[in-house]
Amino acid sequence: YGYAGQWYKNKKEPFISNAIRSYYKNCFVKHLLPQFGMQHMKAITAMQLQEFVNGFAGTSKSQINNVIGTLKAIFSSAYAEGLIERDPTVALIRPKASKGNGRRALTQEETQRVLETIRTHPEGLFLAILYYLGVRRGEALGLRWGDFDFAADQVHIQRDIDFTGSTAAEGDLKTDAADRFVPIPAELKQMLLPRRRAPDTYVFHTPSGAPLPQ
Numbered sequence: 001y002g003y004a005g006q007w008y009k010n011k012k013e014p015f016i017s018n019a020i021r022s023y024y025k026n027c028f029v030k031h032l033l034p035q036f037g038m039q040h041m042k043a044i045t046a047m048q049l050q051e052f053v054n055g056f057a058g059t060s061k062s063q064i065n066n067v068i069g070t071l072k073a074i075f076s077s078a079y080a081e082g083l084i085e086r087d088p089t090v091a092l093i094r095p096k097a098s099k100g101n102g103r104r105a106l107t108q109e110e111t112q113r114v115l116e117t118i119r120t121h122p123e124g125l126f127l128a129i130l131y132y133l134g135v136r137r138g139e140a141l142g143l144r145w146g147d148f149d150f151a152a153d154q155v156h157i158q159r160d161i162d163f164t165g166s167t168a169a170e171g172d173l174k175t176d177a178a179d180r181f182v183p184i185p186a187e188l189k190q191m192l193l194p195r196r197r198a199p200d201t202y203v204f205h206t207p208s209g210a211p212l213p214q
Contacts, residue, residue, distance in 0.1 A: 003041055003083065004032065004074050011077065022163075027070055041078055046088035057095035064097050125191055126204060132188040138162065139178070141212055142170060146199030148192065153184045161211045168211040 008024060016024075035052050036044060049071060056064050072089045079087040106114065114131055118124040129140045135157055142159040149155070157180050162171035173179055184192070195203075204212050 002038070003078055004028070007074050007077050012073075023066065024070070027067065031067060032070070041075070041084050044088060046091060049088055050092060053092055054095050058098050061097035064094055068092055068094060125195070128188055128191055129203070132185045133157075133182050135182070136160070138171075139173070141168070141202070141204055143203045144199065145197050145201050145203060148184065148196075150184070150189060150193065150196075153186075153189065154181045155184055156181055163214040168213045170211065 008028070012024065013021060053064075053068060053071075056067055068089075072092070075084070075087050075089045078084050114127065118128045118131065121127065126140065129135065129143070130137070133140070133155065135143075138160040139157050141161040143155070143157075147156045147158065157178065158173070160171050160173050160178075161168050201209065202211055206212060
């Protein structure tokens with residue numbers, strides 16, 4: 001873990017968002033440390049790594065890609081620096097991921113329950129944003145009123161909210177493709193217009209105007 005920690009601190013952490021930092025922390029604490037602990041990199045074999053990776057068979061494709069990507073980045077860096085004589089991750093074989101993403105359309109009953117909650121719950125607008133725009137939670141919390149173009153009936157999704165402990169701050173979207181324009185349905189527009197505030201104000205915020213914490 002000694003080199004892996006240095007690699008993360010010097011070559012990764014300064015260039016990534018808080019959300020990605022949380023991913024790496026989770027990967028190290030939940031997977032890499034329990035498996036390899038303080039084992040020296042030179043002693044870790046390709047077969048050992050393959051057995052470790054095979055343990056992720058049946059999980060999501062993204063999780064498999066993230067774990068293998070992290071391993072490859074660490075070992076290729078160590079190899080480039082001459083710390084190990086070979087890179088044991090070169091021939092890693094990806095195990096099969098789970099089929100599909102498990103998503104399905106809401107049933108008519110579920111749709112009615114969602115719409116009723118939007119109508120009656122004190123925080124119904126937040127659920128409405130998620131339901132009508134199809135955005136992630138962090139993307140919804142990152143929305144400012146200036147992102148909405150009510151003349152064109154579209155909203156620009158261009159930021160995310162990252163959480164570190166009890167604090168929240170603007171961060172980068174997960175991918176370049178996540179920066180997008182989304183149509184605003186008429187039902188949501190009717191809910192938003194009466195609450196409209198200054199362009200730089202978050203739609204959802206603390207009393208001080210800061211992004212909502214976790």
